[in-house]
Amino acid sequence: MDTIAENLKRLLAHRGISEGKLAEMVGCSQTAISKFLTGKSTKTKYLMDIVETLGVSLDDLRSGKYLADNQADTMNGPDVASYYPVLGQVPAGDFAVIYEAAVADPETEWLPHYKKYRRAFYLRVQGDSMEPTLSENDKVLVEVGAIPEHKNIVVVRNGSNESTIKRFMVDGQDKYLVPDNGRYPVRLLTDDTSIVGVVRSVVRDL
Incomplete structure (x- = not known):
């Protein structure tokens, strides 16, 4: 099978993108995507649209460098189950x-993670209200709806x-939002505040 097609299949698997979804994003038929990925067609006129949509270069996809870079920190750890997007805000x-x-x-x-969640994203921490547990610019994985x-957290x-x-934090019938940094106030969880998700892990750059 063509190296580009093989690496593309791996990239789609890592990001959890189906053939049908990629076809929708690119604006072509699923059949065209499937033929290229399975080797039934060695060329596709949509290849440049595909790499632009996925945000990779053709050279990186050909060499597998993009995939290697994304797996570099997990090669000796648990197997990667899925990749999740880093969102700028909730x-x-x-x-x-x-x-x-x-x-x-x-x-x-x-960013990769060793567990697969149905809905999850990474969020960059801002401020120091959760110090020392979480620091500014840490990236936390949030399971949505948990x-x-x-x-x-x-x-x-x-x-x-x-x-x-x-x-x-729960105290009897009351629920609270508590900062780990004692310089910030404890807040009662009120009806106008909704819980988006639960933090499952953190990525910290050293």
């Missing part, structure tokens, strides 16, 4: 639409679409 609205927009954006950064348990959004990361 998404508001239908997560499926937001995810599709991230997939279509060639500037989107993707039910939080006592002491979980969660991402929440208020009625004004302002978001924050805090620790979820």
Whole structure:
């Protein structure tokens, strides 16, 4: 099989993109994508559209360098189960639409994880309210829609679409959002605040 096609199949698997979804993003038939990926057709006029859509160069896809770079930090650890997009802010609205927009954006950064979640994204931490547990610019993996348990770290959004990361604490019937940094106040979880998801892991650049 053509090296580019093989590497493209691996890249699609890493990002969780189906043949049908790629065809929709590129604007061609699924048959055209399938023939190229299975080796039934060694060329496709949509190849440049494909690499532009996925945000990779043709040379990197041919050499496999792009895939190697993305796997460099996980080769000796657990197997990568999936890749998730790094979002600049907490998404508001239908997560499926937001995810599709991230997939279509060639500037989107993707990070690996050893567990597969149905809906998840990475979020860059801002501020120091969760020090020393989380530091500014850490990237946390958020499982969207997960039910939080006592002491979980969660991402929440208020009625004004302002978001924050805090620790979820339960005291009797009351639920609180507690910063790990004692310089910040504890807040009662009110009806106008929604929990977006639960933080499952953190990536920290040294």
